[in-house]
Amino acid sequence: METQLATFLAYSPLIGMVIGMGSAAAFLILYKANQMRQLRVESAGSEAEDDHPTPTLYAQIAGILLIITIIEVVVVIIDIGTLILIPVLLILSAIKFGFVIGYYMHLKFDHKLFSTMFLGGLFLAIGVMAALIGLFGNFTLPSDTVLAESSSHEKHHLTHVDSPLMTVLGLSGSDDGHSEESASASSGSMTITSGESGVEFAFAPATVEVAAGESVQLIFDNKGTIAHDFAIPELGFAIESTDAGQSGSGTLAVPATPGTYDFICSIPGHKEAGMVGQIVIN
Amino acid sequence: MHDENVGHATTTGLDNRKMLMWVFLASDCLFFGSLISTYMVMRSQSGVGPFPGDIFDILYTSVSAFVLLMSSLTMVLSLSALQRGDHKNTRIWLLATAFLGAIFLGGQYYEFTVFVAEGLTLSTNIFGTTFFVLTGFHGTHVAIGVMMLLSMYGASVLGKLPQSSSINLELVGLYWHFVDIVWIVIFTIVYLIPS
Numbered sequence: 001m002e003t004q005l006a007t008f009l010a011y012s013p014l015i016g017m018v019i020g021m022g023s024a025a026a027f028l029i030l031y032k033a034n035q036m037r038q039l040r041v042e043s044a045g046s047e048a049e050d051d052h053p054t055p056t057l058y059a060q061i062a063g064i065l066l067i068i069t070i071i072e073v074v075v076v077i078i079d080i081g082t083l084i085l086i087p088v089l090l091i092l093s094a095i096k097f098g099f100v101i102g103y104y105m106h107l108k109f110d111h112k113l114f115s116t117m118f119l120g121g122l123f124l125a126i127g128v129m130a131a132l133i134g135l136f137g138n139f140t141l142p143s144d145t146v147l148a149e150s151s152s153h154e155k156h157h158l159t160h161v162d163s164p165l166m167t168v169l170g171l172s173g174s175d176d177g178h179s180e181e182s183a184s185a186s187s188g189s190m191t192i193t194s195g196e197s198g199v200e201f202a203f204a205p206a207t208v209e210v211a212a213g214e215s216v217q218l219i220f221d222n223k224g225t226i227a228h229d230f231a232i233p234e235l236g237f238a239i240e241s242t243d244a245g246q247s248g249s250g251t252l253a254v255p256a257t258p259g260t261y262d263f264i265c266s267i268p269g270h271k272e273a274g275m276v277g278q279i280v281i282n
Numbered sequence: 283m284h285d286e287n288v289g290h291a292t293t294t295g296l297d298n299r300k301m302l303m304w305v306f307l308a309s310d311c312l313f314f315g316s317l318i319s320t321y322m323v324m325r326s327q328s329g330v331g332p333f334p335g336d337i338f339d340i341l342y343t344s345v346s347a348f349v350l351l352m353s354s355l356t357m358v359l360s361l362s363a364l365q366r367g368d369h370k371n372t373r374i375w376l377l378a379t380a381f382l383g384a385i386f387l388g389g390q391y392y393e394f395t396v397f398v399a400e401g402l403t404l405s406t407n408i409f410g411t412t413f414f415v416l417t418g419f420h421g422t423h424v425a426i427g428v429m430m431l432l433s434m435y436g437a438s439v440l441g442k443l444p445q446s447s448s449i450n451l452e453l454v455g456l457y458w459h460f461v462d463i464v465w466i467v468i469f470t471i472v473y474l475i476p477s
């Protein structure tokens with residue numbers, strides 16, 4: 001949990017900047033448009049009716065919206081780099097947003113109370129989005145990070161599993177969370193993680209091998225952002241719900257006959273989302 | 283039916299129905315905001331594919347986004363015609379708007395079919411779940427909008443949409459433009475921004 005908070009804090013200036021710029025752009029367009037309108041109304045006296053947009057203006061705006069959409073698609077296709085791309089896209093879509101609500105939805109010409117009502121809801125929604133993403137977002141820094149490394153070292157000491165498995169997990173790339181490698185129990189203890197490399201709904205490793213008739217201590221290490229559990233329904237084995245950042249364990253009496261069983265997270269929907277793996281008994 | 287143009291005296295001096303529509307749209311912002319953030323948080327969390335990068339076709343979606351933008355133009359042109367008392371053009375642009383909305387829906391249906399064929403369903407993975415719930419919820423808004431547009435067209439044909447009650451068409455227009463701006467945001471966040 002601490003790691004995630006730290007990573008989120010590391011990213012928060014960028015997120016804040018992007019959200020801020022996006023909403024500022026939308027707000028500025030409306031504000032500017034209102035100001036210009038007031039100036040024109042003052043200079044034209046009471047002839048505010050003339051200020052009403054004409055079909056020509058509507059068509060011109062449609063042209064602008066089309067051009068902005070083309071620019072958006074072009075910058076995505078030529079790939080200008082994620083750090084520039086995201087702010088550019090958000091600003092461009094905020095401009096489109098501003099044109100539609102300002103002109104097509106007449107906020108520019110209508111009573112200010114309508115704008116207040118709508119923008120109030122809009123900013124509330126932006127706040128809710130920022131909170132949700134801040135609370136549940138799983139941010140991986142683009143290059144490898146000190147934060148991630150230090151956390152996996154902590155886990156080493158916590159669980160005392162100094163197997164090659166942990167080394168493999170610790171070194172796996174930041175965007176490769178779908179490792180297919182299997183692990184076998186050599187020391188009578190085995191760790192299975194979830195939330196590895198920012199992938200919430202998956203177990204790593206997805207396949208484990210155990211020897212028939214042995215007794216194996218299974219450690220479930222939840223590195224994700226929400227609670228998960230670990231169960232082998234056919235063997236009646238379960239490690240109960242484990243909160244984010246916690247680990248739990250249980251001793252599995254492996255049957256004497258070889259076979260393959262599914263292990264899952266039994267929280268509704270999690271198996272379907274990808275939290276399923278196989279335990280192979282040799 | 284009372285004369286729509288008069289309206290009731292209100293404390294704000296503004297039309298209550300229009301205020302209601304704006305407050306409704308503001309509340310809908312929160313609905314879409316939650317669905318969009320859920321999608322953003324969950325889309326790269328799937329344990330199994332297909333992943334967003336595998337199936338999105340940006341050029342195809344750009345065309346649908348463009349169709350919906352243009353329907354906003356035809357919508358304002360329809361309202362503008364009604365406010366001038368030009369009923370013929372009101373109907374033409376209304377039909378055009380409903381038609382463009384229907385094209386968008388057809389495009390979305392086709393896109394969903396392609397995604398399902400490539401193995402992404404509502405229950406394949408968490409990306410599929412959040413993607414279909416978000417875009418399906420938006421598609422439902424579009425479908426309701428098309429029905430409202432067609433009923434406006436019907437009302438106009440039956441002579442029940444006089445110039446004096448252009449507020450009715452204006453309210454439908456507000457809803458329709460809102461559906462369009464939501465798509466502007468979804469198009470950018472879901473399709474254009476890489477996960």
Ligand SMILES: [Cu+2]
Pocket residue numbers: 227228229265266267270275
């Ligand atoms: Cu789970």
